[in-house]
Amino acid sequence: MLALLLVLLAAVLAGVAPRLMARLVSFRRAPRAALVAWQAVSLAAVLAALSAAPAALSYLTELQTGRWVVLGLAAAVTLLVLGRLLLSGHRIGTRLRAARTRHRELVDVLATPEPVTQGERRADGIRVLDHATPTAYCLPGRRSRVVLTQGALAALPSDQLDAVLAHERAHLRGRHDLLIEYFTVLHHSVPGPVRSPEALREVRLLVEALADRAAVRASSPLATARALMALAQGQAPLATLGAGGDGTTAARMRLLAADPMPPVVVAGMYAYAGAVLVLPLALLWLAWR
Ligand SMILES: [Zn+2]
Known part of the structure; x- marks a missing residue:
């Protein structure tokens, strides 16, 4: 019955664990470890769903009716998740890249590659849009861009501008877009x-x-908190991205003021991530032992 256990594990990791983990807001104080834990849980859910059919196949040698039912169920779950993953991966990936390319072309036409000075040196790869609303964002990808508006340049003193540029560059360097894309694909792969x-x-x-x-x-x-405030106010009229905007700013302001997480807790978070990831693999191993 390890195949059923894997199906159950996939459902718990995809449906129950995220709801519980999202309540533990104090873990946001260690964002890197928290992101690793979220990735581990989501990957473990996928692994569990994909392992269900292979695990059920292991006891095909004894042909009993009950086992055929289990195999059928496990195969259905595995194929459903695999199919949805491939489909939503393709759809979301194609759509995102097309939208970004369009946006980048638009920015390159509209914006001036204006020299922005950061500290003593000039910061390259920045496009400035002639718009009064203070906004900053980045377009990830191979030909990435950091986009600022004239409003942002006017509103932000140099230390806050440094903060904003460092923030956007961290997104680009860390390929945070891929991380969000991965979770978006997973989100759409999980049955409703x-x-x-x-x-x-x-x-x-x-x-x-x-x-x-x-x-x-x-x-x-x-400086980071002030820059956040300046840009949050600017984004308010454009808040078409939903309730996330202001809610995120408030939570991020709280995190800026919070104490760092004790190292022992951070170590525990990584251990949790490792343990969660090992679970489906251990069940699959047991099934085939
Ligand atoms: Zn950001």
Whole structure:
């Protein structure tokens, strides 16, 4: 019955664990470890679902009716998840890249590659849009861009500008877009009744918190917080991306003021990630032993 256990494990990791983990907001103070834990849980859920059919195949030698039912169920879960993963991976990947390419072309036409000075030296690869709303964002990919508006340049003193540029560059360097894309694909691969929006929402926040840390290293917590405020106000009229905007800013401001996580807790978070990842593999190994 290890195949059934794997199906159950997949459902728990995809549906129950994210809801519980999203409540543990104090773990956001260690965003990197928290992101590793979220990745481990989601990967373990996929592994469990994909292992269900192979695990059920292991006892095909004894042909009993009950076992055929289990095999059928396990195969259905494995094939369903595999099919949905491939389909949503293809759809989301294609759509995202096309939208980014379009946006980058637009930015390259509209924006001036204006020299922005960061500290003593000139910062390259920055495009400035002639718009009064203070906004900053990045377009990830091989030909990445950091985009600022004239409004942002006018609103941000140099230390806050350093924070914003460090934040955007942390997104680009860390390929945070791929991480969010991975969770978006997973989110759409999980069948509706088991799906939980918490994972995607939390990962988005953690990625912002991680980039904020780079901003703090480049400037200071105060400059980062002020820059966050300046840009959050600017984004308010454009808040078409939903309720995330203001909620994220408030949570990130709290994180900037929070104490760092004790190392022992961070170690525990990594251990949890490792243990969760080992679980489906151990069950599959037991099935075939
Ligand atoms: Zn960001």
